[in-house]
Amino acid sequence: MKILLTGLNHKTAPVELRERLAIAPERLAAETESLLSHPGVQEGMILSTCNRVELLVCYDERDPELGTYLNRRFSVDAAKLQPHLYQHREGEAIRHLFRVASSLDSMVVGEPQILGQVKEAYAAARSVGAIGANLERLLQGAFSVAKKVRSETQIGSSSVSIASVAVGLARKIFGSLEGKRVLLVGAGKMSELAARHLMQQGAGSLMISNRTYERAVGLAQKFNAHVIRFEDLEKRADEADIVITSTGSSEFLFRTPHAQQFMHRRRNRPMFFIDIAVPRDVDPSMNKLDGIFLYDIDDLQSVAAVNLSDRSREAHHAEEILEEEFLRYRRRLDALDVVPTLVSLQSYAEEVRQAELRRAHSRLSSLTPEQFAAVEAVTRGLVNKFLHHPLRALKDAAGAGDAGTVDAIRSAFQLPERPEEVGGISHPSLTSTREKFHE
Amino acid sequence: MSLVWLRVAAFLYGLASVSAVAALLGRSREVWRRICVPLAVTAWLFHLVASAEMLVAAHRWMPVGMHEVQSVLALLIASVFLAIALRYRTLSFGVFALPLSVLLIVVPALGPDKYTFSSPVIRSGWLYLHIASLLMAYATLIFSLAASFLYLLQERRLKDKRSPGFLEWLPPLDTMDQIAQTTLIIGFCAMTLGLFAGSLIAQEHFGSAYFADPKVLLSFVMWGLYAVMLFVRRSTGLRGRRAVYLSSIVFLVMLSVWAANLLSSVHRFSAS
Numbered sequence: 001m002k003i004l005l006t007g008l009n010h011k012t013a014p015v016e017l018r019e020r021l022a023i024a025p026e027r028l029a030a031e032t033e034s035l036l037s038h039p040g041v042q043e044g045m046i047l048s049t050c051n052r053v054e055l056l057v058c059y060d061e062r063d064p065e066l067g068t069y070l071n072r073r074f075s076v077d078a079a080k081l082q083p084h085l086y087q088h089r090e091g092e093a094i095r096h097l098f099r100v101a102s103s104l105d106s107m108v109v110g111e112p113q114i115l116g117q118v119k120e121a122y123a124a125a126r127s128v129g130a131i132g133a134n135l136e137r138l139l140q141g142a143f144s145v146a147k148k149v150r151s152e153t154q155i156g157s158s159s160v161s162i163a164s165v166a167v168g169l170a171r172k173i174f175g176s177l178e179g180k181r182v183l184l185v186g187a188g189k190m191s192e193l194a195a196r197h198l199m200q201q202g203a204g205s206l207m208i209s210n211r212t213y214e215r216a217v218g219l220a221q222k223f224n225a226h227v228i229r230f231e232d233l234e235k236r237a238d239e240a241d242i243v244i245t246s247t248g249s250s251e252f253l254f255r256t257p258h259a260q261q262f263m264h265r266r267r268n269r270p271m272f273f274i275d276i277a278v279p280r281d282v283d284p285s286m287n288k289l290d291g292i293f294l295y296d297i298d299d300l301q302s303v304a305a306v307n308l309s310d311r312s313r314e315a316h317h318a319e320e321i322l323e324e325e326f327l328r329y330r331r332r333l334d335a336l337d338v339v340p341t342l343v344s345l346q347s348y349a350e351e352v353r354q355a356e357l358r359r360a361h362s363r364l365s366s367l368t369p370e371q372f373a374a375v376e377a378v379t380r381g382l383v384n385k386f387l388h389h390p391l392r393a394l395k396d397a398a399g400a401g402d403a404g405t406v407d408a409i410r411s412a413f414q415l416p417e418r419p420e421e422v423g424g425i426s427h428p429s430l431t432s433t434r435e436k437f438h439e
Numbered sequence: 440m441s442l443v444w445l446r447v448a449a450f451l452y453g454l455a456s457v458s459a460v461a462a463l464l465g466r467s468r469e470v471w472r473r474i475c476v477p478l479a480v481t482a483w484l485f486h487l488v489a490s491a492e493m494l495v496a497a498h499r500w501m502p503v504g505m506h507e508v509q510s511v512l513a514l515l516i517a518s519v520f521l522a523i524a525l526r527y528r529t530l531s532f533g534v535f536a537l538p539l540s541v542l543l544i545v546v547p548a549l550g551p552d553k554y555t556f557s558s559p560v561i562r563s564g565w566l567y568l569h570i571a572s573l574l575m576a577y578a579t580l581i582f583s584l585a586a587s588f589l590y591l592l593q594e595r596r597l598k599d600k601r602s603p604g605f606l607e608w609l610p611p612l613d614t615m616d617q618i619a620q621t622t623l624i625i626g627f628c629a630m631t632l633g634l635f636a637g638s639l640i641a642q643e644h645f646g647s648a649y650f651a652d653p654k655v656l657l658s659f660v661m662w663g664l665y666a667v668m669l670f671v672r673r674s675t676g677l678r679g680r681r682a683v684y685l686s687s688i689v690f691l692v693m694l695s696v697w698a699a700n701l702l703s704s705v706h707r708f709s710a711s
Contacts (some may be wrong), residue, residue: 175617424602
């Protein structure tokens with residue numbers, strides 16, 4: 001089974017492209033199902049956040065051409081998409097997934113949302129049966145690495161989050177946040193975080209609007225905020241000085257004509273739009289209007305990236321942990337790869353059989369070829385019968401991820417150390433045998 | 440003696456200007472930040488002493504010659520800068536206000552004035568008010584223009600979303616807007632008061648003929664523009680680019696009023 005990970009993220013693709021590929025959470029399961037039906041794909045998962053869209057698949061022989069899958073699925077021009085895609089295989093794919101889950105690949109390194117998003121992607125894939133033993137093991141590994149990185153470094157605690165960048169920008173516009181009104185459109189972890197941050201820094205009041213009114217009411221109770229009906233948004237958004245949008249809408253909620261009205265009604269007092277949604281909720285051309293300041297997710301993150309230098313030490317520490325965990329995971333994977341053990345156990349038995357036959361050679365010289373062949377058959381049958389249970393147990397242990405049993409059997413037979421495998425490339429002499437066993 | 444104090448003041452203003460620029464752009468900003476205000480305050484004190492001595496020596500309490508006017512204007516500008524630095528905790532204005540003070544007092548510091556304003560009315564109490572108020576109006580208008588300009592810079596920076604480090608020192612937009620508005624209102628009050636005092640004097644001594652003078656007419660045009668600008672700014676919340684245009688126009692008119700001395704027959708500083 002081979003692993004392939006392909007996709008694009010904030011480093012390789014602009015938000016204009018990412019928003020075309022973005023998959024809404026409620027469509028994730030269905031999308032994963034269609035990925036699973038793509039020829040060659042055995043197991044699969046789709047991770048779609050505002051910063052990345054990644055496909056993770058396991059396949060056997062035929063390379064599932066995921067680039068063409070993306071082209072077809074999202075009707076994006078292949079030539080346009082190709083330069084932004086990256087592909088990782090085997091070890092590299094595993095390492096990449098670990099980095100993503102640990103938030104080391106995020107633009108704001110250490111931001112806490114990404115692990116939850118990976119878990120959601122995993123849950124969606126699981127619900128449509130796209131997670132098999134391989135991805136199960138891989139993702140559990142990724143979750144535990146992420147946990148370890150978070151608990152053993154300061155990377156999350158001093159996180160220069162999007163929220164604090166937004167607060168800094170609001171300060172540059174409004175001076176003090178005292179008495180400023182914040183409007184939250186749509187609900188999401190990140191936007192809630194930003195709103196909470198602004199309130200903590202002294203913003204006066206909070207208004208909440210959501211397509212589902214009940215959801216808005218629920219949130220409003222949590223934050224002690226007012227609710228604005230979604231239909232009234234265009235009429236009343238100008239009451240707020242700071243507007244945070246994060247809806248799943250595929251259309252812009254606010255466009256330039258709205259903004260002109262807002263500015264007119266506000267007598268040109270500035271308005272700060274923070275658009276966390278991908279696809280975006282606010283028309284980017286609005287930023288050209290005097291008095292409107294619009295920052296989308298990329299803008300915020302590029303500002304955040306400037307502040308990162310003080311955390312590079314923690315990030316470095318986190319990278320070391322990650323590398324350690326990656327090697328440990330690989331070793332465990334290798335330990336569970338019982339093919340070398342099966343091979344050496346069998347060759348050991350065969351050697352013993354051959355040696356015994358050679359020792360008995362003088363006493364067996366009177367036998368006719370037919371009789372000798374019968375002796376051969378009997379000894380071989382004996383060895384096979386004898387080995388049947390240990391071999392079965394090895395395979396079962398591999399399936400169950402039980403490295404202890406594998407080690408116990410190895411030491412019981414005093415098998416030599418397994419040949420080291422480097423960088424995910426199998427020992428060449430084993431490959432053919434391995435294929436035989438997998439069949 | 441006043442010339443010596445003025446030269447010391449000019450030198451200290453120069454140092455303060457350098458430290459203001461360094462406080463905003465340089466490496467060890469905190470150090471510069473700490474020495475800028477004390478330097479400016481010391482310079483201001485010397486400047487105050489010099490101006491007082493200059494006026495005492497002339498046996499009158501008002502600046503009338505070109506040099507004296509420049510010196511007092513520079514003193515007012517430095518005062519406004521210090522007031523803003525204390526009230527809004529920003530040194531940004533020092534970048535232009537302190538060098539401007541230096542420029543204004545360089546010529547008066549070089550030597551005594553050849554030109555003085557000769558008029559029998561210069562000992563009138565109304566004239567103190569006239570001159571002081573108008574100089575105050577000029578000083579605050581300069582600050583208002585500068586604040587609008589810095590607002591524009593900060594706005595551009597926020598809109599471009601790049602963060603070039605060399606503009607990091609700009610105060611928040613709202614602070615800049617408040618400074619622009621406040622200085623504008625103070626300036627308008629001062630200018631109204633100044634023109635009112637001037638008109639009273641003129642009415643009393645010269646009659647209505649005085650109001651046909653180019654400089655005087657320009658002054659009233661300036662007042663009108665000032666009023667319009669204030670009205671537009673307050674009613675529409677004008678900010679950014681347009682506010683800068685408007686302030687610049689008024690500022691140009693103000694400069695031309697200053698320069699109109701050459702055209703004026705009654706309101707001019709003549710060679711004594």
